[in-house]
Amino acid sequence: MDREPGDDRRDRRSLRRLADGDRDALTELFDAHAERLFGHALWLTRRRAEAEDAVQTVFVKLAERGGELLRVRRPEAYLHRMLRSTIVDDARRRERRPEEALDDAELLVADSADAEALAEAKGLERALAALPAEQREAVGLHLFEGHSFGEIGRLLEVSRFTVASRYRLAIARLRRTVEGDR
Amino acid sequence: MNDRIETRLRRQRRHAIDPALRARVLAAAGSVEPARVGPLERLWSSSALRWAVLTAVALLWVGDRWSTTLSPNISISHGTMTCEARELGQSMELDDSERRWLERRLGLHALGTGRGRRDAPLSM
Numbered sequence: 060m061d062r063e064p065g066d067d068r069r070d071r072r073s074l075r076r077l078a079d080g081d082r083d084a085l086t087e088l089f090d091a092h093a094e095r096l097f098g099h100a101l102w103l104t105r106r107r108a109e110a111e112d113a114v115q116t117v118f119v120k121l122a123e124r125g126g127e128l129l130r131v132r133r134p135e136a137y138l139h140r141m142l143r144s145t146i147v148d149d150a151r152r153r154e155r156r157p158e159e160a161l162d163d164a165e166l167l168v169a170d171s172a173d174a175e176a177l178a179e180a181k182g183l184e185r186a187l188a189a190l191p192a193e194q195r196e197a198v199g200l201h202l203f204e205g206h207s208f209g210e211i212g213r214l215l216e217v218s219r220f221t222v223a224s225r226y227r228l229a230i231a232r233l234r235r236t237v238e239g240d241r
Numbered sequence: 242m243n244d245r246i247e248t249r250l251r252r253q254r255r256h257a258i259d260p261a262l263r264a265r266v267l268a269a270a271g272s273v274e275p276a277r278v279g280p281l282e283r284l285w286s287s288s289a290l291r292w293a294v295l296t297a298v299a300l301l302w303v304g305d306r307w308s309t310t311l312s313p314n315i316s317i318s319h320g321t322m323t324c325e326a327r328e329l330g331q332s333m334e335l336d337d338s339e340r341r342w343l344e345r346r347l348g349l350h351a352l353g354t355g356r357g358r359r360d361a362p363l364s365m
Contacts (some may be wrong), residue, residue: 077277085270089263097258107256114258115266125276129283167253180253187250202247203255234246 061107062135066091070134077121078128085122092135095116095204098216102199103146105164105188109217139214166186166199175190186236197222 070091076084093114100110120127120141131137166187169180186204187195200206201216203223208226284290 078275081276082267082271086267089266093263094258098255101255107259109258111262114262115269118266118270119273122270122273124274126282127276127279133278145254146315149356166255168256170252170254179249181249183253198250199255202250203253232248237246237249 067134070142071131074128074131074134077115078125080131080220082122085118085119088121088134088138089118092138094236096138098204099139099196099200100142101166102196103143103192105166105195107165108147109146113142113149116149131160133213136214136216140216143215182237183233189236190229192233194212194225197225198229201226 070088073084073087073091077088087107096114096117098111100113103105104110104113117138122139133165162188164184167180169177170229190198196215197211200211201208206214208219211222215222
C-alpha cells in the first residue's frame, strides 16, 4: 500500500493517457488510489455511503477534466484535494458541515464478534466521530492509512507541524472522551 | 496515557472499500464526455518543448545583456547628448540637429539616460 518513488511518474503517465481518451488509464488510477481515497473520505464523512459517493465523484470529475490533467505534477495530492473539495461542496449542498455530529458513524470494524471487542470498537468509533473533521482526518490518515505527517501535509497543503498539532489535539481529546466514558 | 489510546486505535480496522464500487465508478466515469485538449495545450504540456522554449528565452536574454554592454551609452542633459562608445573609450558632444537625428535613429524619446540599440552607428 506504501507509495514507491516512481509512482508519481506512473500516475502522471496515466493522467496524460486519460486526457488522450484512454479509459484504461482511469482503471489504473482507480486501482492505485481508490482504497486510500475511500479511507480519507470515510474519515471526513464518517459514513460509508457518502465516502463511496465522494470517491465516485472524484473519478467522474477526473474523466471529464481533459487538458488540466496534463499539468498535474503530483497526482496523489491532486486526487486527495479534489476529494476534499467534493466532500466540502457536498456538505455545503446538504447544509451541514462535515464535522457535524452523526449518530450513525461507520468508521471501525470489530475484529471479532466478542462483546468486549465490539464495545471497544464502538466506544472508540464514537469518540473518533465526535472529533472535529480536521483532527479526525489527521488521526485517520496517520494511524489507519499509514501516512507520515509530512505526507499528510503535502496531501492537504498544510505544514507538517499543523498536521502534528491537529493529531496531538485529537489524541488528547480522544483520551479525555474515552476516559470520561469509563 | 496518550500512547495507550494510540495503541488501542492501532488495534482497530476501518471499513474497507466495497469491491462493487469499482464497477460502479468505472461505469459512471465511462459515460461522461471528456473535455477536449487543444493542440497548443498538448504541445505546451510536453516537458521537452517547455524546457527548449525556456532555454531559448534564457539564452536570448543573456545574449541581449552581453551585446548591450558593447553598445554605445547615450545620455542627454540640458539639450546636449553625449555618445560614449565604451569599447573605444571615446565620447562626443552633439548639436541639436545631430541630437534629433540620433534620437530618431535610436528611437529615444524621453530625456534622461538611455541605452542605445545595437545597430546604432558609432560614427556620425
